[in-house]
Amino acid sequence: MSKSLQAIRGMNDILPEQTPLWRYFEGTVARLLDNYGYKQIRMPIVEFTELFKRSIGEVTDIVEKEMYTFEDRNGDSLTLRPEGTAACVRAVLEHGITGGGQVQKLWYIGPMFRHERPQKGRYRQFHQIGLEVFNLDGPDIDAELIIMTWRLWGELGIRDAVKLELNSLGTSESRGRYREALVEYLSARHDKLDEDSQRRLKTNPLRVLDTKNADTQAVLVDAPKMADYLDDESRAHFEGLKARLDAVGIPYVFNPKLVRGLDYYSKTVFEWVTDKLGAQGTVCAGGRYDGLVEQMGGKPTPGVGFAMGIERLVLMLETLEQIPQEISRQVDVYLCAFGEEAELAGLALAERVRDELPNLRLQVNAGAGSFKSQFKKADKSGALYALILGDDEMAQQVVGFKPLRGQGEQQSIAWDALAAHLATCVVQG
Template sequence: MNDILPADSALWQYLDRTVADLLAGYGYQQIRLPIVEPTELFKRSIGEVTDIVEKEMYTFDDRNGDSLTLRPEGTAGCVRAMLQHGLLGGGVGHKVWYTGPMFRHERPQKGRYRQFHQIGVETFNFAGPDVDAELIVLSWRLWQRLGISGAVKLELNSLGSSEDRARYRDDLVAYLQARFDQLDEDSQRRLASNPLRILDSKNPDTQALLVEAPKLADYLNEEARAHFAGLRKLLDAVGIPYEINPRLVRGLDYYGLTVFEWVTDQLGAQGTVCAGGRYDGLVTQLGGKPAPAVGFAMGMERLLLLIETLEQVPAELARQVDVYLVTLGEAAELAGLRLAEQLRDALPELRLVVHAGGGSFKSQFKKADKSGALFALVLGEDEVSAEQIGLKPLRSGAEQENLSWQALPARLAEII
């Protein structure tokens, strides 16, 4: 787990703002969820034989002896909240999003820690491929706003229905069982518990073995084929390019029909920056009445790393201070505090630091320069007597201006 230091927070806040503004434009509302949930929620939703539940969850007993878990992902908690508060009844559509830390005890990797942060987007009571397409379209628009659209590509697949996957699973297991000795150790273990996960094995020998394996696409029923064809038609209409990846299965048991990933080759092996799909069966799995659902999650650490790698950090984020006010003498300190608040009233967006801690003008100017501010405001006893203030550029060789207090807000509005 790691700290996010002040120097890095501006970029995190930029991503938060960009996502929130985008989702508001599509009519999505934020939901805020607990970090801790009953352990049983994740066992029922993610699946007891998944790596997450078996190996990676932070689970503990509270003082009442109840088993609780730090959330390893957000979808299960979101569905629990929608059910608990009766929001899914009557077929009313809901579009929500959330953000916050998730926890998995896994090997730390570039852009992924044991406490990591996700933005999740979920929709409920929309059965057609149009909402699947909307989620992909809005994520595509986010990549454009962040300046990373040229570095990510979309991979799609359909997992069909649970019956389709059961038939496919039987044939896949039979195929792999006959070649058991050729599988890597991890795939041998998964063969009995979660064989579809073998499809996205990173072992090249296992991948070579899968070339002749049965293909899930051949097992899809007509409804699943029509849903996937409808999604592709919508994406083609918008002009979003994609690749069909028949081995894309996702790591959570609750997915069915559409699954998708946005991947990049700019971050080494950790190439997935956003992933999701349809999970129509999860609501009933958690005790609710049938309700179609689809969503996605994106890892903030990886997104931020990609933004930095591609040098798409907005230039204005490098500067956290616009103006630094230096004062000398008690009268200047008192007048400076009043003047600073008047400036904040007049220019709400102004980033103004008032020097604290005293010191000479020279020492204060050093701190003003170190702050990264574009300008220093200079207020001494002479300036107070004349109700004037010095405006000194710190990033150019321009001369200091002397302005009346009344003229200062308009001048700052012109130059910042």
């Protein structure tokens, strides 16, 4: 027998019972970003491989081990995007929308792809909402990004479950001086480092700071600190960011080992972390990348942004039981009609109601069926109320109105009064 078809490991279906929570989360974020003046951009999920090598860095774990790269029919090397910032920078450069110092505040949503070991909260196809701002170089815009996420956590009811970690990586020059000091320190203790850190010491030494190995962490206790190598401009920028967060009342923790996994970051880096999801503790992260646009062929253009993982935040809402009751109900009203004449009248009546109440979730029974079977489907739909059209109702030009989720007797409502009655009842329900 042939092997049954199934999804690729680490690439998951999002089933109908799951999508309401996804739509709630995505809608909440979209409204928030609209309110702060951000505009949506949509990029392809496939880019030339060179884009990510130039932006992310050829010696990062993503480029070395995790990208889905293939050759197309023209012989071009293409890659499924592993992150969104590089693609967004490519788009703004290609279309010239940051030229002349134009400020752009952009956001995007969609799937990303990395060939990692699948586990809870970490998948090979995962979804992110990302945000990028160009041509603003002060700490005020860095603060705005963090303040927006703080507001989002409050709206979602998860603010008490996340913690903000901050660091500054300085300019490329100050980071270069720090890298030299760190390499010198770690090279003298090479045999005490774990194997992965020994490899990173030669390719991307700052990533050693990010190690989870306890022995290497012990070595790092007395290692040089980035804060001691910051230039005056970066130090003033970081102090300005902290002052703004203090003014708004957002708590944070200074984490000198926070470096992020991509080469393009400079100055501000931050992560929102949680202890509610086991090993996958980061739910939103980002920072400043003032040299990236120039690195990719554009003019010097300051940039800052973040990305948040939708899977992890949806899982967090489930774990903390912060799921609004109303999103579990996909139908407000279910219309049952018995007989062909009633079915025709029911269709027309339903459309009249939808004209007057465009936000009402009204489902009309399909497939006919007995009184018992239609009511069973009405109940299973989760609707608050059932509407009934039979011979008696047709003769009187009324519709039966029956509560399905609580107290109340069935009553008859005139067709021309139905929309007004539903507007009151569904709001109350």
